Amino acid sequence: GESVGLHLPTLSVQEGDNSIINCAYSNSASDYFIWYKQESGKGPQFIIDIRSNMDKRQGQRVTVLLNKTVKHLSLQIAATQPGDSAVYFCAENIHGGSQGNLIFGKGTKLSVKP
Amino acid sequence: NAGVTQTPKFQVLKTGQSMTLQCAQDMNHNSMYWYRQDPGMGLRLIYYSASEGTTDKGEVPNGYNVSRLNKREFSLRLESAAPSQTSVYFCASSGLRSGNTIYFGEGSWLTVV
Numbered sequence: 001g002e003s004v005g006l007h008l009p010t011l012s013v014q015e016g017d018n019s020i021i022n023c024a025y026s027n028s029a030s031d032y033f034i035w036y037k038q039e040s041g042k043g044p045q046f047i048i049d050i051r052s053n054m055d056k057r058q059g060q061r062v063t064v065l066l067n068k069t070v071k072h073l074s075l076q077i078a079a080t081q082p083g084d085s086a087v088y089f090c091a092e093n094i095h096g097g098s099q100g101n102l103i104f105g106k107g108t109k110l111s112v113k114p
Numbered sequence: 115n116a117g118v119t120q121t122p123k124f125q126v127l128k129t130g131q132s133m134t135l136q137c138a139q140d141m142n143h144n145s146m147y148w149y150r151q152d153p154g155m156g157l158r159l160i161y162y163s164a165s166e167g168t169t170d171k172g173e174v175p176n177g178y179n180v181s182r183l184n185k186r187e188f189s190l191r192l193e194s195a196a197p198s199q200t201s202v203y204f205c206a207s208s209g210l211r212s213g214n215t216i217y218f219g220e221g222s223w224l225t226v227v
Contacts, residue, residue: 043218104156
């Protein structure tokens, strides 16, 4: 899950296994959530998003689950591959409609073992 | 399609020096942003521009100024660099055509000594 410290939490998985990365968001008024992937030395890359009127959304090999009751977001990656190794950030929009107010989590480092 | 392009990629400054980070996007996006990222931290918003001609402060604006030069370009200026501004800076943009998803540049690594 997300960390409030300087050391990123790390998730280590075997190639081919499914990965689940968790995120606790802060504001019950948030209505838009995004997952980003950041590879070393690169900018964050959009993976998938979900609005608060949904509790699940699927993409290619990825699924985002939203539990508004406990303010929890998760990213599931199916059949994890070495190319999935990166830091994953969740982000929430706390002002609805204004993208400039995205608040990012600290990130989780995913390490895929061959 | 280059997306979001920012320069320079790397820069070393002495304390008190000034510099400008340049950013341009070719996606015809209305909104542009500057974030900083520190080790083990998420991205923090410095300034953003919701549309050409407007700029607003984000979470950590102190020590920075911005200029939305035109729809494509959004620059970030450090007037008097401090070691605390050593960071990786990311420019980003978003627009209706992209569903308001924010797209990031590749980053600018700035070290202030």
